[in-house]
Amino acid sequence: MDEAQLYALMRPRKVCICRSVSETEIRDCIRSGRASNFSELQAETRCSTGCGTCESRVRTIMNDELSKLASSDSSG
Numbered sequence: 001m002d003e004a005q006l007y008a009l010m011r012p013r014k015v016c017i018c019r020s021v022s023e024t025e026i027r028d029c030i031r032s033g034r035a036s037n038f039s040e041l042q043a044e045t046r047c048s049t050g051c052g053t054c055e056s057r058v059r060t061i062m063n064d065e066l067s068k069l070a071s072s073d074s075s076g
């Protein structure tokens with residue numbers, strides 16, 4: 001493990017500050033099938049239900065994870 005990876009582990013970044021939701025939580029929620037769109041993700045994690053400034057980041061992460069899921073589906 002290099003230094004950058006160590007820092008990443010030590011300081012889990014919150015994507016949504018208001019609701020204290022991390023990128024990992026968002027990705028896990030989608031990967032596990034609990035959410036497949038933005039409103040489901042909000043309902044599950046409560047992310048982006050406060051000030052709303054995190055919305056574009058949340059959507060970017062969500063879309064990234066959804067496209068990973070879609071590509072692993074079609075290859076399996």
Ligand code: FES
Binds near residue numbers: 016052053
């Ligand atoms: S930072 Fe996510 S709602 Fe405010």
